[in-house]
Amino acid sequence: MTSSARPLLNRRLAEFGTTIFAEMSALAVRTGAINLGQGFPDTDGPEEVREAAVRAVRDGRGNQYPPGPGVPELRTAIAAHQRHWYGLSYDPDTEVLVTAGATEAIAAALLALVEPGDEVIALEPYYDSYAACVALAGGTRVPVTLRPHEGKFRLDLDELRDAVTDRTRLLLINTPHNPTGTVLTRAELAAVAELAVARDLLVVTDEVYEHLVYDDAEHIPLASFPGMRERTVTISSSGKTFSLTGWKVGWITAAPALLTAVRSAKQYLTYVSAGPFQYAIAEALALPDRYFTAFRDDLRAKRDLLATGLAEAGFGVHRPTGTYFVTTDIRPLGHTDGVAFCRALPERAGVVAVPNAVFYDHREAGAPFVRFAFCKRTAVLADAVRRLKALG
Numbered sequence: 110m111t112s113s114a115r116p117l118l119n120r121r122l123a124e125f126g127t128t129i130f131a132e133m134s135a136l137a138v139r140t141g142a143i144n145l146g147q148g149f150p151d152t153d154g155p156e157e158v159r160e161a162a163v164r165a166v167r168d169g170r171g172n173q174y175p176p177g178p179g180v181p182e183l184r185t186a187i188a189a190h191q192r193h194w195y196g197l198s199y200d201p202d203t204e205v206l207v208t209a210g211a212t213e214a215i216a217a218a219l220l221a222l223v224e225p226g227d228e229v230i231a232l233e234p235y236y237d238s239y240a241a242c243v244a245l246a247g248g249t250r251v252p253v254t255l256r257p258h259e260g261k262f263r264l265d266l267d268e269l270r271d272a273v274t275d276r277t278r279l280l281l282i283n284t285p286h287n288p289t290g291t292v293l294t295r296a297e298l299a300a301v302a303e304l305a306v307a308r309d310l311l312v313v314t315d316e317v318y319e320h321l322v323y324d325d326a327e328h329i330p331l332a333s334f335p336g337m338r339e340r341t342v343t344i345s346s347s348g349k350t351f352s353l354t355g356w357k358v359g360w361i362t363a364a365p366a367l368l369t370a371v372r373s374a375k376q377y378l379t380y381v382s383a384g385p386f387q388y389a390i391a392e393a394l395a396l397p398d399r400y401f402t403a404f405r406d407d408l409r410a411k412r413d414l415l416a417t418g419l420a421e422a423g424f425g426v427h428r429p430t431g432t433y434f435v436t437t438d439i440r441p442l443g444h445t446d447g448v449a450f451c452r453a454l455p456e457r458a459g460v461v462a463v464p465n466a467v468f469y470d471h472r473e474a475g476a477p478f479v480r481f482a483f484c485k486r487t488a489v490l491a492d493a494v495r496r497l498k499a500l501g
Contacts, residue, residue, distance in 0.1 A: 121244040128237055129467045133451065142455035143493045145415075145481040146463040148287070148433060152486060154352040155393065155400065162356075162389035171384025177376060179207025179360070179387060186391040187360050194319075195330050197338075203365045206372050209382040210357035211317045211346040216242045217375035218313045218342045218361070219279075223248040227278035232264065234468030234475055236287050236315070248278070252470045255289055260427055262289035262436070266300045273304065279311045280304075282331060285318035288465055288480045289436050290429020292326040302334035305341075311367075312341045317359075318432045320350045320401050323409045326430035332362070339364045342371060347390045349433070350404070352484075356386040408433055408483070411490055415483040418494030423501045424479075433484040436465060440477045442500060447479045458496045 116123065130147045137144035153159060165171050171180065178184060184201040191197040199205055208214040215238055223229060225247030231239050233252035243250045253269045255262040282301060284293040293301070305312050314331045322328045332341040346359035361371055412428070416435050420426045425438030444450045447464035455461050465478035483490060 121247070122241065125237075125241050125244070129463055130237075133461050133463055136452070136455055137461040140455040140459070140461075142459045142461045143485075143489060143496070144461045145483070145485065145490075145493055146451075146461040148349075148482045148484060149354045150352040150484045151489060152352060155396070158351055158353070158389050158393040158396075161392045162385050165385035165388040170388050171386070173384070175207075175381050175384040175387055177381060178202075178372065179205070180384070180391070182391040183207055183358075183360075183387040183394075186394040187362065190394045191330075191343075191362055195333055197330060197333055197362070199362045200365075204362055204368055206361040206363075206368055206375065207387060208344075208346075208359040208361060208375060209379040210348060211315060211344050211359040212238050213357075213375065213378055213382075214344040214346075214359045214361050214371075215239065215313070215315065216245070217378055218344070218371050219243055219246045219248070219281075221370045221374035222311055222313070222342075222367075223278055226276065228274060228276045229279045229281055230269070230272050230277060231281040232283055232286065233470060234288055234465050235281075236283065237468060239281055239283075240470075243281075249276075250470070251277070254469075254471060254474055255286065255291060256474075257427060257438075261430070262286070262291045262427060264291075264293065264297055266297065269301070270304055273308050273310070277308065277310060279313060281313050281315070283315040285316075285322055285326075285328060285429075285431025287318065287432050288434050288463070288468055289427065290432045290434055292322050292328060292431040295327070295329055298329055298331055299334060302331060302337050306336040310340070312337065314341060314343050316343060316345045317349050319345055321405060321408055321433060322431045323405070323412065324430055328431070340367075342367055347393060350401070351390070351393050353386075353390075353393075356383055356390070358383050358386050358390045411483040411485070411487060414487065415481060415490050415494065418490075418497065419481065422494070422497040424497075433482055435481045435483060437479050437481065438477050439479055445477050447476055451479060458500055460493050460496050 133146035184205040188201045219242040223246035342363045348354035466475040469475035
């Protein structure tokens, strides 16, 4: 054991402790509560995709190190997916990179593109790894807060423009947005694109919930706007779309120069991962459109079940148009501290949720909001709703 008084943890990570997901999941196990906190499904993905992974293992495909950029079959499938759904054309050999989930993709992009002292603008609340990765890169995060308005969380474009300074290097955009469930509109995205072009900013966009949009919302990649393809690193993954979060197969699409930069950082993180699963996800991306439509419709029904139940239990509900999370306001229940509320909820109601405040720099702005996940079996959600109604 060192005798030095110097802290063991790198100072850039000193503000980050155990993630809220680990804390709440452990609380669920300890209390036997229904875990609507962490965003993972309680059923596995399509059988044909799982069988494709088994077949790859048995056939000896991917059991050793796969190619650094990802297996050719998956890179080709990713390029075909972008072309089919969004009309975006990417070269599988020079503009597609396979990663260990979207989390590694985010880390590699920020480590590659951000210099110490650079400012990174992120939409607040934000997925917790964003802040840690900006810190590891030596950058300064600048949050722009999504604020509740008429039942949804909205981006203030003037606030975004005002946040850009001469030190701003990069915009970190997440749509569909976790945790609020907001899907940025075409007009909002166009304004973001115009700002990025006018101020010569790079953009990293996290689109892992791209196939989970509801009602009249539409997912439109930022890279499809004028002037954006050459400055945008687009990130997605298979975990959310195919209910296979444990496989950790993500990807990046970007222009060659950007992709080369990100790959330079990525090769020193995991190097490669998920060999047999890469072949299986290549087959998953080629599933017919009806798979994606049916999956979306199933999640929309579950959203409606949980959102309605939460409203009947007395929560203020912000009905999401994307992702598989519902953000609620606990003030109608007489509470203002989401962290304390979530720590007590398993004992009070037998349900685990996540406090949104941990996704904010401005903790007070997120204090009364609590997130519930609806990517669970219908029977589980119905049981959770029944328990939560006892709060009233």
